[in-house]
Each structure stands twice: as C-alpha cells, then as structure tokens.
Amino acid sequence: MTQSSVDLPPKGGFSFDLCKRNDMLTQKGLKAPSFLKTGTTIVGLIFKDGVILGADTRATEGPIVADKNCEKIHYMAPNIYCCGAGTAADTEAVTDMVSSQLRLHRYQTGRDSRVITALTLLKKHLFNYQGHVSAALVLGGVDITGPHLHTIYPHGSTDTLPFATMGSGSLAAMSVFEAKYKEGLTRDEGIKLVAEAICSGIFNDLGSGSNVDICVITKGHKEYLRNYMEPNPRTYVSSKGYSFTKKTEVLLTKITPLSERVEIVEVAGEAMEE
Amino acid sequence: MTTFTVPIDNGDSVKIAEEESQRTLYPYVTGTSIVAIKYKDGVLMASDMGGSYGSTLRYKNIERVKAIGKHSLLGASGEISDFQEILRYLDELTLNDNMWDDGNSLGPKEIHNYLTRVMYNRRNKFNPLWNTLVLGGVKNGKSYLGMVSMIGVSFEDDHVATGFGNHLARPILRDEWHADLSFEDGVKLLEKCMRVLLYRDRSAINKLQIAKITEEGVTVSQPYSLKTFWEFSSFHNPTAGAEGSW
Numbered sequence: 345m346t347q348s349s350v351d352l353p354p355k356g357g358f359s360f361d362l363c364k365r366n367d368m369l370t371q372k373g374l375k376a377p378s379f380l381k382t383g384t385t386i387v388g389l390i391f392k393d394g395v396i397l398g399a400d401t402r403a404t405e406g407p408i409v410a411d412k413n414c415e416k417i418h419y420m421a422p423n424i425y426c427c428g429a430g431t432a433a434d435t436e437a438v439t440d441m442v443s444s445q446l447r448l449h450r451y452q453t454g455r456d457s458r459v460i461t462a463l464t465l466l467k468k469h470l471f472n473y474q475g476h477v478s479a480a481l482v483l484g485g486v487d488i489t490g491p492h493l494h495t496i497y498p499h500g501s502t503d504t505l506p507f508a509t510m511g512s513g514s515l516a517a518m519s520v521f522e523a524k525y526k527e528g529l530t531r532d533e534g535i536k537l538v539a540e541a542i543c544s545g546i547f548n549d550l551g552s553g554s555n556v557d558i559c560v561i562t563k564g565h566k567e568y569l570r571n572y573m574e575p576n577p578r579t580y581v582s583s584k585g586y587s588f589t590k591k592t593e594v595l596l597t598k599i600t601p602l603s604e605r606v607e608i609v610e611v612a613g614e615a616m617e618e
Numbered sequence: 619m620t621t622f623t624v625p626i627d628n629g630d631s632v633k634i635a636e637e638e639s640q641r642t643l644y645p646y647v648t649g650t651s652i653v654a655i656k657y658k659d660g661v662l663m664a665s666d667m668g669g670s671y672g673s674t675l676r677y678k679n680i681e682r683v684k685a686i687g688k689h690s691l692l693g694a695s696g697e698i699s700d701f702q703e704i705l706r707y708l709d710e711l712t713l714n715d716n717m718w719d720d721g722n723s724l725g726p727k728e729i730h731n732y733l734t735r736v737m738y739n740r741r742n743k744f745n746p747l748w749n750t751l752v753l754g755g756v757k758n759g760k761s762y763l764g765m766v767s768m769i770g771v772s773f774e775d776d777h778v779a780t781g782f783g784n785h786l787a788r789p790i791l792r793d794e795w796h797a798d799l800s801f802e803d804g805v806k807l808l809e810k811c812m813r814v815l816l817y818r819d820r821s822a823i824n825k826l827q828i829a830k831i832t833e834e835g836v837t838v839s840q841p842y843s844l845k846t847f848w849e850f851s852s853f854h855n856p857t858a859g860a861e862g863s864w
Contacts, residue, residue: 390852489858493852504852504856506852506853516788519789519814519818523790523813527850527851547789547792548788548789548792
C-alpha cells in the first residue's frame with residue numbers, strides 16, 4: 345500500500361498524538377518528568393497613581409530549588425508588566441510572544457499599547473491551548489485609559505481586580521491583602537503592602553522563597569525594583585566569614601621519637617605467622 | 619452488600635451476606651475552620667456556625683466549640699457526627715474521673731493526650747474520626763493550646779488554625795500574634811482572621827462565635843456577624859475603560 349506523498353500542512357493547535365502513548369507509559373510505571381515550576385507568590389495592586397506588581401524569586405523543580413533568584417516579573421511593553429506563575433517555560437514563552445506582538449502592533453498603530461490588548465492576546469492564546477500551557481499571570485499596567493490590573497488563568501479566563509494574587513503562595517498573600525488593602529494608597533504604602541504580601545508568601549509557603557521583586561508603574565513612568573528586599577541572606581557562623589591561609593604553615597618543629605612513648609616488647613620465639 | 623453461596627450438608631447451598639466492613643470513607647456534614655490563640659488571661663477560640671452538606675450550606679446553627687469539664691474548650695472542624703461522638707467519649711471520661719471524687723479534675727493537657735490516643739488509634743484501624751480538633755484551656759494559671767488532626771498529628775502552639783485557616787489565618791497570626799495580648803486585641807486579631815476566611819472560604823458563613831477560657835471558666839459569646847466591605851470602585855465598574863470586556 346503506497347502512502348500519499350503529498351505533505352499536508354500541519355493543523356493548528358496542540359497535537360494530542362503522543363498523549364495516548366504517554367498514558368500507556370504511565371500505566372506501565374514510567375514517571376513523567378516533572379516540569380520546572382515557579383512555585384510562587386505573585387501579587388498586584390492598584391494604588392492612587394497606578395499599579396504595583398510584586399513577586400518572589402524562587403523556581404522549584406519538585407522539592408528542589410532550581411533557581412534561588414529568578415525573575416518572575418516580565419516586560420510586556422514600556423507601560424505594561426506581567427508576573428507569571430506555573431510552568432516557567434510557559435510563562436516565559438507566552439509573555440515573550442505577546443510582548444513581540446504588542447511591539448509590532450505599536451509600530452503599526454503608532455500608539456502606546458493598552459493593557460486590554462495584552463490581556464486579549466494572552467487569553468486568546470491560553471484558551472486555544474485548553475489549559476495545557478500552564479501559565480497563571482498577573483498583568484498590570486497604565487495606559488491612556490488609566491491603571492489596570494488583571495489575572496489570567498491557564499484555561500484562558502480573566503478577572504479585573506483592584507488587588508490580585510496568584511501562585512501557590514496566593515492564599516498567604518491574599519490574607520494580607522484582604523486584611524489591609526484600602527483604596528487610594530500612596531506609592532510608599534502600596535510598596536510596603538506588596539512587600540508584606542510577598543513576604544507572607546515567602547515565609548508561609550514552601551513553593552516561594554528568597555527575595556522580593558517589585559515593579560511600580562505610573563503614567564508615563566515605570567520603576568523595576570529588582571531584589572527590593574532580601575529577607576533571606578546567607579548567614580555565616582562567624583561574621584567575618586571564613587578565611588584560610590593560602591600557604592602551607594609549619595606548626596611544630598619538635599620531633600618526638602616514638603620509641604620513647606611506646607614500649608617495645610621482644611617476643612621470643614616465632615614472629616608473626618604468615 | 620456482597621454475598622456468596624456456601625454449600626451445606628444436605629446438598630443445598632445458602633446465600634450468606636458478607637459483613638461489609640463499616641469504616642469512614644468520606645465526611646458528609648462538615649464544619650469549616652477553627653482559629654484559636656493564647657492571650658493574657660487564657661485562650662480565645664473562634665468558629666463560625668455553619669455545617670455544610672457537600673456544597674450545600676445545610677445547617678447554620680451548629681456550635682462547633684464546646685466546654686469540656688472546668689478547664690478546657692474543644693473546637694472541631696470536619697465531620698459533625700464524629701465531633702458529637704468525641705463529645706460523648708469526653709463526657710464518659712470526665713464522668714468516670716469525677717466518680718473518684720478526689721478533688722482532681724482533668725486539665726487540658728490530659729484531655730489533649732486522650733484525644734491524640736483516640737484519633738491515632740482510629741486511624742491505625744483505617745476508620746478515622748474525620749475531624750481536626752483544637753483543644754484550649756487553663757489550669758493552675760497556665761494556658762494550654764493544642765491541636766490533633768484526623769491522622770493523629772498532635773502538637774501545641776501559641777496559635778492554631780484548622781482547614782482553610784491554615785492557609786489564610788496562619789500567616790496573619792504568625793505576623794501579628796505576640797505574648798500577653800489583651801482580650802480586646804485578641805478578639806480583634808481573631809476577627810481579622812475570620813473576616814479573611816469569610817471572604818475567601820466558600821464554606822464559611824457570616825455568623826460566628828468567640829469562646830473564651832480563663833482560670834475563672836468558660837464563656838461562649840452569642841452568635842454575631844462581621845462587617846464586610848464591598849465598595850471598591852473596581853467592583854462597581856470592573857470594565858471601565860474597556861466596555862464589553864470581562
């Protein structure tokens with residue numbers, strides 16, 4: 345039987361061909377490789393003049409910390425940033441892709457990007473992949489229509505909120521926000537609250553840790569405060585750290601012949617048997 | 619009920635029903651979180667009064683915090699029928715202890731230990747009492763606060779929370795609890811935690827009780843509700859600037 349020699353163009357969307365094979369392999373006992381996830385606490389809030397985004401910096405691979413100081417706040421446009429939780433590759437790829445699309449769109453329209461444009465591009469992509477692109481995002485920015493903050497779930501649904509948290513540490517961070525958030529916060533109050541929420545995630549959630557990253561976006565201006573807070577520094581037993589002398593040191597020049605310390609008994613007869 | 623046939627002497631066979639082992643597989647009517655803290659004069663414990671039947675809010679008047687003897691308070695989340703059974707066990711225990719008539723009474727530490735043994739033994743038989751229990755009390759001036767889970771994990775701490783409270787209330791308590799809280803500050807702290815739980819736990823209801831135990835005894839407050847805030851401008855008009863979006 346001859347195969348058709350015409351090369352059909354690949355159909356769009358996710359190819360589910362290997363899923364049956366993977367199912368069969370897991371049934372036979374093969375453990376699927378675990379993805380590099382970001383564990384994570386990511387937050388965002390709207391304050392008086394704009395949006396503040398925050399994130400922790402720990403990337404986990406199962407129970408191991410793969411990256412102690414990764415960057416989870418991704419650039420989308422000069423006035424829009426996006427925090428990502430979930431599979432690290434997915435958040436990187438999807439934010440990179442939409443960032444490029446936004447740039448091309450800016451060239452074409454001659455205008456600054458709007459947050460809902462980024463939102464629609466992201467949710468379209470994620471819905472198309474039916475949740476298999478495991479990216480949970482907190483998107484924030486300030487455009488001509490004002491400050492906006494959105495959450496985007498892996499299946500493609502979105503929310504518009506005054507304050508938002510995502511990731512494994514989202515409950516710890518949300519408890520801080522629910523207890524302390526008010527409208528019309530100043531820049532310093534907002535930064536303090538975001539840092540508190542991220543710290544709550546860092547110290548109460550095992551999937552989050554290390555440092556706090558913060559990004560403040562206002563009209564016409566943004567500030568990316570990388571490692572704004574480092575509440576988990578390396579500590580040494582001695583405050584000076586360790587220092588070892590670099591050359592060989594002579595400690596003692598006194599020679600003690602061993603025969604003085606040890607009693608040697610001559611045993612008559614046979615020596616050790618072979 | 620599975621049945622099997624057994625041949626008997628006269629050549630016929632008889633259907634005998636095998637005794638299905640009865641053990642708890644899943645909870646039915648459940649209570650949500652309990653949050654408790656030690657304060658200056660003793661222990662404060664807060665719980666709401668809801669009993670959920672799966673995703674229905676079936677009962678809205680369940681007291682999930684009860685006084686045990688003179689010195690302890692027991693709060694439970696999880697299966698309500700198992701909680702009632704535990705109260706019966708403790709009733710028997712305190713009654714028997716009383717019959718010695720020697721002026722001694724069971725303190726919170728003893729009751730906590732008893733509960734730990736009961737829970738752990740039930741779990742070993744694969745028939746757990748589906749509860750997470752919080753035991754607080756004061757005896758001879760010393761306050762005590764401990765927790766036992768349905769698998770027998772037991773420990774003591776200055777502040778405890780069960781269920782969703784673990785994720786939502788514990789971060790707040792770790793940050794803001796300190797020794798020698800006054801009664802008002804303690805209640806404010808508990809209300810802060812219960813409010814977050816009310817916002818973010820789907821099985822929480824806005825009808826709570828706060829129980830207090832000190833050297834003098836137990837007081838359980840009347841049920842009351844918390845004030846909530848929904849007036850964020852984003853909530854009023856979430857699609858401002860992007861009409862038609864969601």
